[in-house]
Amino acid sequence: MHQPPVRLTYRLLSYLVSALIAGQPMLPAVAAVVTPQGKTGMDKAANGVPVVNIATPNGAGISHNQFKDYNVGKEGLILNNATGKLNQTQLGGLINGNASLKAGQEAKGIINEVTGGNRSQLQGYTEVAGKAANVMVANPYGITCNGCGFINTPQATLTTGKPVFDASGNLQALDVKKGSITIEGQGIDASNSDALSIISRATEVNAAIHAKDLKVIAGANRVGADGSVTAQQGEGAAPSVAVDTGALGGMYANRIRLVSSEKGVGVNLGDLNARQGDITLDANGKLVVHNSLASGALSAKGESIALTGDHKASGNLTLNSQGDMTLSNGSLNSDGDVVLNANGKISHANEKLTAGRDATLTAKNISQDAASQINAARDIAAKASDKLTTQGQMTAGQNLTVSATTLTQDGKLLAKNSAKLNANTLNNSGSVQGGSVTLGSTTLNNSGSLLSGxxxxxxxxxxxxxxxxxxxxxxxxxxxxxxxxxxxxxxxxxxxxxxxxxxxxxxxxxxxxxxxxxxxxxxxxxxxxxxxxxxxxxxxxxxxxxxxxxxxxxxxxxxxxxxxxxxxxxxxxxxxxxxxxxxxxxxxxxxxx
Structure with a gap:
């Protein structure tokens, strides 16, 4: 294949497309603008879909391709990893094989790295022709996905990090210091891939993400190929929010894992749905989540945590906050255990918490308003090192234990078996009922009811x-x-x-x-x-x-x-x-x- 004229043709085409876009600023779609460098070449399928003839893989099976600009239009883009004379594709029909490849030496991984200063616009599907390969798009200046997706791609990665290789040519790490990834419009469809990773300093989700195994890593980090995340100094000011989900955004996958490492930078998430596995969230700033559903376990860590809406886990539900934890206007439901830990205050406001087994709450302060409930099929244990105030209801199918330095009980505490309350100062104006009741206090005031069966x-x-x-x-x-x-x-x-x-x-x-x-x-x-x-x-x-x-x-x-x-x-x-x-x-x- 005679590549230089083709590259020239596409360079001219890119200029033409740029001019058209400039003349029609309201047009949301972009045509494919791909300007490869080095040994990466360009071609076209018979129907006009761009074809990238990827560079020869190194000894580790990685084809490293560099581009000044890298965009995918609605018609899609084909990454040619085929060695046959004619090869069937979904996007372009039959295409020629890639002359840079030999049979049996196809790429296992394709890295498309952007070296220019422009953001990548991905508005269509990327298909790997021939043997399936993992695909990474790496652009430190940012990536916008609006209707993007992947075909014949076991693992897909969108990142603003710079690929780092070891001496054998293996991908060793991603060096992330800047850049954002935005999911908007038609969102992203990685449901045909085994895994999708979004790795950037900041991510904005204004549309749906569909995947099987979804991993989102935000912050200035060195992300190892082994999955390790090490925070590092970023370039420029830190973003105000590391991961932000708008009203129309959401993450829908079999499993969801999110890590946000940047100190004090918040995470705002909405509509998380893990259909076949766990949801794992780890934020070094404030973590806000509105609505989540996990068929496995749900675990979340944050500098502080605020949950609104409905949250359901078929496995255990565990929340750990370095500061305060606020649960409001919704429900928290686990078929297993519910474990809430906060170094600050746990606040329940118009919240119904239900545990299929045990519910455990540990914090400096715990408060529960009159509209809130805590229910457990087995035991409830609520422990505050300082103050615990409840106006709502706690109902334990077996045993209930509540302890604090100061315990103010204006609601209902119910246990089928034993109810135990311990506090230096215990004020009860509500109702405490149990199969047996035990109270320990320095100063005990009861103006309500204490009833033992x-x-x-x-x-x-x-x-x-x-x-x-x-x-x-x-x-x-x-x-x-x-x-x-x-x-x-x-x-x-x-x-x-x-x-x-x-x-x-x-x-x-x-x-x-x-x-x-x-x-x-x-x-x-x-x-x-x-x-x-x-x-x-x-x-x-x-x-x-x-x-x-x-x-x-x-x-x-x-x-x-x-x-x-x-x-x-x-x-x-x-x-x-x-x-x-x-x-x-x-x-x-x-x-x-």
């Missing part, structure tokens, strides 16, 4: 109880300081109270027994202290001015005992020091019924 255990320094606390099983209440009850503290089984001081102005009731051990016990005149069975009040000083009643024996042991109220019991055992006994005898006003 089994046992109830409370261990606090000070316990202020103005709400409803009840258990079907045994209830053990310990306050090393003061216990103040103006609500109802009830057990269908035995109720045991241990405290330094007990101020009883509500209802204390143990269906199968009531025991109070305290230094001081004071019951107000409107209080009710009752047991259907026996009652034992063991105290140093007791002032009983309310109703005290026992269906069984009543035992009162005190050094000082005074009462201005009636008492009913089957039998009484009163024990005091001689001095205390005389005082009780002087003031007692009890009657045996």
């Amino acid at each position: 089994g046992s109830l255990a409370v261990n606090a320094k000070d316990f202020t109880q103005s709400g409803s606390t009840g258990a079907k099983g045994k209830a053990d209440i310990t306050a090393s300081g003061k216990l103040t009850n103006s609500g109802s503290l009830v057990s269908d089984d035995a109720l045991t109270l241990k405290a330094q001081d007990v101020a009883q102005n509500g209802t204390l009731s143990g269906g199968k027994g009531l025991t109070v051990n305290a230094q001081t016990l004071t019951s107000g005149k409107n209080s009710v202290t009752h047991s259907d069975a026996a009652m034992a009040l063991n105290t140093t000083t007791a002032t009983l001015d309310g109703e005290t009643s026992a269906g069984g024996d009543l035992q009162i042991q005190a050094d000082k005992l005074s009462t201005a109220a009636t008492a009913s019991f089957r039998a009484a055992t009163l024990s005091a020091s001689p001095r205390g006994k005389r005082r009780w005898q002087a003031r007692r006003r009890h009657r045996r019924r």
